[in-house]
Amino acid sequence: MALKDKPQTKKNHHFFQSLKHAGSGVLFAIRHERNLRRDLIVAAVVFIAAYLLRLPGTSFLWLGLVIFLVFQAELWNSVAEYLVDLSTKRKFNPLAKVIKDLSAGIVLLTALFSVVVGLIIFLPALLQVLRTQLGW
Numbered sequence: 115m116a117l118k119d120k121p122q123t124k125k126n127h128h129f130f131q132s133l134k135h136a137g138s139g140v141l142f143a144i145r146h147e148r149n150l151r152r153d154l155i156v157a158a159v160v161f162i163a164a165y166l167l168r169l170p171g172t173s174f175l176w177l178g179l180v181i182f183l184v185f186q187a188e189l190w191n192s193v194a195e196y197l198v199d200l201s202t203k204r205k206f207n208p209l210a211k212v213i214k215d216l217s218a219g220i221v222l223l224t225a226l227f228s229v230v231v232g233l234i235i236f237l238p239a240l241l242q243v244l245r246t247q248l249g250w
């Protein structure tokens with residue numbers, strides 16, 4: 115539910131109502147999660163670089179997959195943060211810390227995996243460009 119909508123706590127009645135609420139969730143995340151906006155910019159730069167380096171289609175698939183995994187991890191991290199804040203009302207709780215730190219750990223591991231995949235894809239292509247341009 116978007117925060118400014120009429121309060122609704124009953125189930126959605128049809129597909130388009132579900133779609134509207136799911137879309138509001140994504141827009142909410144883009145508006146309020148700085149990390150997600152940074153990831154969107156990084157994703158755009160990565161795809162432009164892949165296009166300029168004329169990487170093959172399979173590389174685009176791998177890049178799309180890891181970028182999607184990072185977005186997913188960020189969204190789940192936000193879900194965990196909001197659930198914890200809702201239940202603790204922002205009071206300190208050691209279990210709340212464990213949950214938020216675990217959730218941040220998922221984002222960290224996913225980001226590290228995506229960096230490794232990115233290096234495997236981009237390093238050979240960049241070396242090839244250096245070889246041809248600089249005669250290495």
Ligand SMILES: Nc1ncnc2c1ncn2[C@@H]1O[C@H](COP(=O)(O)OP(=O)(O)OP(=O)(O)O)[C@@H](O)[C@H]1O
Nearest residue numbers: 149191195202204205206207208210211214215218
């Ligand atoms: N209610 C709480 N009880 C205990 N520790 C908390 C609580 N809320 C936050 N923390 C600690 O503070 C850290 C930052 O929490 P916060 O909710 O600000 O995450 P965040 O900075 O928004 O995360 P991100 O970096 O993903 O944006 C958590 O990782 C956790 O260690």
